Amino acid sequence: MILKHLNRPLRKLSTVLHKPLYRTLSKSTLSLNLSVTSRMSVCLQDHILPNDAPIIELECEESFNALTDQEKLYTHYLSKACWNGSLISFVQCSPESPVIFILIHKIYLAEPIAELKKKCLDQLSDEEFTAFLVYSTGFLGSTGNYKDFSDSKIIPNLSQEKFHHIVKMSEAYHKEKELINALWTLCGDDIYSLTVNNANLGFPEKGVTTYLSSNCTENDMSVVNEFLKANNIEAYNCRTFKYVHQVTLVSSRTTVTLVDYVQSGKVLSPWSIKKCRRSFPTWCPTLSRS
Template identity: 45%
Template sequence: TSPESPGIFVLLQKVFRGQSLEDLKKVASDNGINEEEFQAFLIYAAGFYANMGNYKSFGDSKFVPRISKEKFEKIILNSEAAKKDGKIIQGLWNRVSDRIFSLEDKQKELGLGDKGTTTYFSGNCDKKDADITQEFLNKMDISAYNTRLFKTEDPSTKIPRYEVRLASSDTQGIKLFELKLNTKL
């Protein structure tokens, strides 16, 4: 998933729950949004919901609205949700709008390191870090499917430390393992 997806989800939910689709269409029309542009807004929202994010679930490539950022913003900020909860809607929009429309190389695809954007690994992880932790997870018979990896560095030794977070209903606590690099697992 992308870092902006949760914010986009909340924003769209608030807008679509705030009024009927017909009323939202009228708001759009009253603010200079034509039928084709409103359809582009709806297609983006449908694509977002179908993929549960702003990247295709198969292929991990980003999709962006086929409506200008300014017109998309007019729909959002003139919605009933914005009238009722202006600060929240404006705050959500401010946090996600640039990323919704961004086509910077690193944001065009989901990926690790310089190859894309991800929430599965901290920003300082690369392929080598992923390989090291995958080998450890395999040894421990843990699927990486439901995990997140965070890399930090010991300030005094500069040795990397990896924290694997596993989503679980088990609340028994944290298990710590120390893995010496350059040794066989």
């Protein structure tokens, strides 16, 4: 029931995560593959979602049936627009979130959850597979791998090896092996990475942000904020890139799909996920380039 709506094409989930989802985690004996700096004492209970997290389904059938036919159509298409529009939130959350989204969405779209579970239980316990479902739900509910109200990173409650096993056992992997491998290469380590620089959303050097390029300073932001305020521009709808002596080659092609980037080996290029947490172009599900 947790993710019964995930094996459908892009559309808004009819489940929401209740705030108690992020309550204190009971003792865990899992050995997680975490990258932790010596300067940071990581408290896993702040980053792992428990398997007994409550899932609250939005009951809207009665209200929907009370609408006129025209109102039902309006509500339907508004819902679709909201879901498609929400995809930008993954890009705004973290560099790896769009890649994780595409990986998870392809896995659940390719086959029913029950079939995926049956194939994975040879090497996973029922609790570990549930942890995978809970992570997926938390990720989609927050539209990214950071909690939507505390800004702390969400880490799966199963090992990276077991997570990867689920990926490789999926029907999506067998149908698009090259693409799924490329997606996992891009986000597999970042899903589990927990350092002083990425444990929370925040200003560069202290957290993760896709609103600012990595070379922006607090003084730069003060100048930008003053400019936006003077011109009555809402900062939430802006992203700031700091360029120094850069020459831009204008492309004649107007759109680039994710598959183009993955298959060409240029995903997120020239912004490297592995080297630094820089902002990158909006490309989920397509890229707009000038």
